[in-house]
Amino acid sequence: MYIQRLRKYVCLLILPSFLICFSCAGGKPYTKPYEEAEVGGGFNLFSMEEEIKLGEGFSEEVEKDNPILKDQLITRYVDEMGQNIARHSKQPDIPYHFKVVDTKAVNAFALPGGYIYINRGLLELVDDDSELAGVMAHEIGHVAARHGTKQLSKQLVLAGILIGASEAIGRKSEKWGAITQVAGSLGFFLGMMKYSRDDEREADWLAINEIYLAEYNPEGMVTLFDKFKKLHKQTPSRFEQFFLSHPNADERIKNMSRELNKLDYKGRDYPGSPQFNDMKKKLSKLPPPPDAKKS
Numbered sequence: 001m002y003i004q005r006l007r008k009y010v011c012l013l014i015l016p017s018f019l020i021c022f023s024c025a026g027g028k029p030y031t032k033p034y035e036e037a038e039v040g041g042g043f044n045l046f047s048m049e050e051e052i053k054l055g056e057g058f059s060e061e062v063e064k065d066n067p068i069l070k071d072q073l074i075t076r077y078v079d080e081m082g083q084n085i086a087r088h089s090k091q092p093d094i095p096y097h098f099k100v101v102d103t104k105a106v107n108a109f110a111l112p113g114g115y116i117y118i119n120r121g122l123l124e125l126v127d128d129d130s131e132l133a134g135v136m137a138h139e140i141g142h143v144a145a146r147h148g149t150k151q152l153s154k155q156l157v158l159a160g161i162l163i164g165a166s167e168a169i170g171r172k173s174e175k176w177g178a179i180t181q182v183a184g185s186l187g188f189f190l191g192m193m194k195y196s197r198d199d200e201r202e203a204d205w206l207a208i209n210e211i212y213l214a215e216y217n218p219e220g221m222v223t224l225f226d227k228f229k230k231l232h233k234q235t236p237s238r239f240e241q242f243f244l245s246h247p248n249a250d251e252r253i254k255n256m257s258r259e260l261n262k263l264d265y266k267g268r269d270y271p272g273s274p275q276f277n278d279m280k281k282k283l284s285k286l287p288p289p290p291d292a293k294k295s
Helices: 002-023 046-065 072-086 120-125 129-144 147-158 163-168 179-184 186-192 199-211 218-233 236-245 251-260 274-285 289-294
Strands: 095-103 110-111 114-121
Touching: 002 095, 046 095, 046 110, 046 147, 046 179, 095 120, 095 186, 095 199, 110 129, 114 120, 120 218, 129 147, 129 199, 129 218, 147 199, 163 186, 163 199, 199 218, 199 251, 218 251, 274 289
Parallel strands: 095 114
Antiparallel strands: 110 114
């Protein structure tokens, strides 16, 4: 009974931020140079080690409840791209994991501690490696800035939960233990991860710089959002998840375009990746994902 009342209370606290996020990512862009910027600070009940353990637990739920694509060529390409971008992030030393969810829905999401999932529907839609790099870099940005556990920490305090993170997840025999009781299931956690406008802005800013340093064309991030915005008008149901979790494309395109003007990338040669083309060919030959078969 206590847990039910707690979840109801936390949901009521979360609702305003959920609504606000439909206008997220506007406002002033970052102006501090990427090399000098401090990222990931601020109030957080979780150490990085605890955050990684938390993400590991959530990842087990994701992979238990969702079909994970097992094709080696595709998953190897996605992982290699992700690892390359992560090396240029503000948290290059944590163990990143990149996997593909076998669903036609267009989306991607990150769990705390470096667990990142790209939906097959998104892979099918991107036209080149720079567009895919933009999405992956944005999710890496959320991880590097520790947005997930910072949001969770705020909600726990708002709900009057003063339990220490190490007490919640530190004992192996109670891997989920108290944190599951406090925060609920993976679905509950993801439901409250409607990042603030500052979180989204920071993740975009980090992503632009990450893909620039990883030597992908940073314009891909802008062309991708512009493409999604246009396609969303034609087939909104296909893009519903993406636009719920990555809101307000117009403002974000303006901010990212402004950041592009600060980068010395024009004149560089971005020939594209043969491996990307191989990945796309392999995708086209796969049987439909499970959710497509049911529809």
